[in-house]
Amino acid sequence: MSEVDPEHLEAARVLFARQATFMLGCAKIEQLPEPDLPEIAFAGRSNVGKSSLINALVGMKGLARASNEPGRTREVNFFDLDGKLRLVDLPGYGWAKASKGEVKRFQNLGRDYLRGRVTLKRVYLLIDARHGLKAVDTEALDALDLAAVSYQIVLTKADKLKKGEGERMREATLKAVSKRPAAFPEVALTSSEDGDGIPELRAAIMTATGVEP
Numbered sequence: 001m002s003e004v005d006p007e008h009l010e011a012a013r014v015l016f017a018r019q020a021t022f023m024l025g026c027a028k029i030e031q032l033p034e035p036d037l038p039e040i041a042f043a044g045r046s047n048v049g050k051s052s053l054i055n056a057l058v059g060m061k062g063l064a065r066a067s068n069e070p071g072r073t074r075e076v077n078f079f080d081l082d083g084k085l086r087l088v089d090l091p092g093y094g095w096a097k098a099s100k101g102e103v104k105r106f107q108n109l110g111r112d113y114l115r116g117r118v119t120l121k122r123v124y125l126l127i128d129a130r131h132g133l134k135a136v137d138t139e140a141l142d143a144l145d146l147a148a149v150s151y152q153i154v155l156t157k158a159d160k161l162k163k164g165e166g167e168r169m170r171e172a173t174l175k176a177v178s179k180r181p182a183a184f185p186e187v188a189l190t191s192s193e194d195g196d197g198i199p200e201l202r203a204a205i206m207t208a209t210g211v212e213p
Ligand SMILES: Nc1nc2c(ncn2[C@@H]2O[C@H](COP(=O)(O)OP(=O)(O)O)[C@@H](O)[C@H]2O)c(=O)[nH]1
Pocket: 044, 045, 046, 047, 048, 049, 050, 051, 052, 053, 065, 066, 067, 068, 070, 071, 073, 092, 156, 157, 158, 159, 160, 190, 191, 192, 193, 194
């Protein structure tokens, strides 16, 4: 990733050190909170590390429930960063154990949210750095391009890779999305386990949302 100015990194650290709280979980579109703060949303397959990434960003282990059980997050979960910014944990896709009807319901909820949310500044689409983009992810990318929602790819679990593999996956992923209209032309590489790439992602979020610390 391009070098980030140390002052910008520090400002982002200060922003994300603010008090983060769970706001609410929505199972229906009618339950969404008023769109009165800038929002960023995290999307991706079940188990890709959405909840862990939110926890890592705000430096709180237990905030977003991180679990080994795929598909436990069936709601759109809203986290408030001290009245400055909202972080939104979207329902995971690719959940094998869910019934077709259930899958549809989560997908529709996610899609309704993505389409109509005026305060949504950017979606972070998480991809497991070991596996790269899969067919099911391509569907999600298509949906985001169609909805014209600006999104950035975040590769997760970088700690599971050998040295050099992360950079290669980053380049390959960037190339794969380069022609997509709503894709941000940078791919982040992160580990919620050891914190690699987290300060840089905080800085990128600050820029994308225009939120000041
Ligand atoms: N090694 C490693 N494991 C991770 C990382 N992020 C998440 N995990 C693990 O992956 C599993 C799923 O994470 P979770 O955040 O619940 O995924 P979600 O379903 O997308 O919210 C959990 O066992 C996490 O501990 C990471 O950066 N590195």
